[in-house]
Amino acid sequence: MSCASLRIVTASADYADAVTDGNPDRLPDLTAYDAVLFDLDGVLTPTAEVHMHAWRTMFEELFAQWDIQPPYTDRDYFEYLDGKKRYDGVASLLRSRDVEVPWGDPADPPTADTVCGIGNRKNLVFAAVLRSEGIAAYPGSMRLVDKLQAAGVPIAVVSSSKNAQEVLEAAGIRDRFDVVMDGVVAERDHLRSKPAPDVFVEAARMLGVDPARSVAVEDALSGVQSAAAGGFAVVVGVDRGVGGEDLARAGATVVVDDLAAFVD
Template sequence: MTAHRFFSWTPAAVVFDCDGTLMDTERHWVDARDMVLREYGCTPSAEFSEQARGLHYTECGRLMAEAADRPDLTKDMTDTLLDRFRELVAANPTTMPGAPELVHSAVQFAPLAVASNCPLEVVESCLGLAGLRECFRHIVVPDAAIRPKPHPDVYVTAARLCGVDPGDALAVEDSHCGVQAAAAAGMRVLGVGAQPGEKEQALADWWVDSLEEPTVQGWADARIPTQDTGQADAGASGAGAIDS
């Protein structure tokens, strides 16, 4: 999709990643991983942080156990990682710049969902603390039948629950792992964050440094249907319906 076609396109649904896209929690995962590694006598490295970014927390636990040369401690390290992360999020729940504004605009023209590698209760808690939970009809996380990113399952499932074909939906993502998953699902991808490498750039349809960029909000606002006051009020009451 060319830039011109993207800017003139209105998605039938918008599916957001949570960590690092909606919520400023990626730093909490980094801190939690560092804390756990140090507790087990390992020195965290920048290379490990990049390798673990965006992965399901159970996969992070496995990587940490390998880094500590203690594969037998995989479950213990995974459980400790999740505990430390929850503590950090509870102490400082923060949204990413521009994320609430984009959500509140997008919910006026399309059903919204979240596709995350985090546990359901963590996503629910984060969005609730941020005052965004009611905007999302569905939250999809890995389970026995849904594989985590970079597999496309969470995005395919989110599109299906929203009642649209993945090719008609937009994914909003910040990590290579997530962009891979969304692109494999056949979705258009809005990437956000520091300018990526060639692989991510090739998979994303549009990449911005921040959702706070005026072009992002301008694009979203332009999709909102023009309504009279009575219709707008009725639409607002329905937009927050939850069916997750």
């Protein structure tokens, strides 16, 4: 497939260069690229809301117990947790409050005061909400998936979450993706967390495509930075609340608020 004829909106310091306002004349044709790699939470499914709730519940309790200031806010989620592997996010947020704890081991119990133990504590809350409430994929995102699959474009999921397989199964869309690069694979293969490019580049390798001829779709600042660092031809930023201007500054070449824009 050739992407040479496409007009791509290039991000610069000016947010207007990247935001499209849903104008189809400014949107690239994603079916003309060799592959499209999707983040999961906040791009394909609204699990970001469940993650936000779980992180907030866990950290508010922890900060109160340890008398950590300033208090946890939702901005902490976007700055230190969103898009990163769970333990990296815990360490990053605690470091922002000048708090250092032992890293520990992934097998640590949720009661352990280690990075891994705290991360496992949060995961209990997330898993409970997912089991009790389920999850549904964004309709606009699935319309784009349908369009890409009808055109024969390879697609993959690139997620930092170790819960990616469970989320995809809960949403009933696991069979739509041949490649799922998740937190389990990243830990097994010692891949660095977003914003490092490792997971996106490895997912492209697993698909057998060149990032320079492929598309990455992200809603997190760290994820956009990861895809941009990986040399993807187009980095689509989906603004689910982090802010379109921040996504553009992080490296998004196109910013939309719903992936249905690429279908409409």
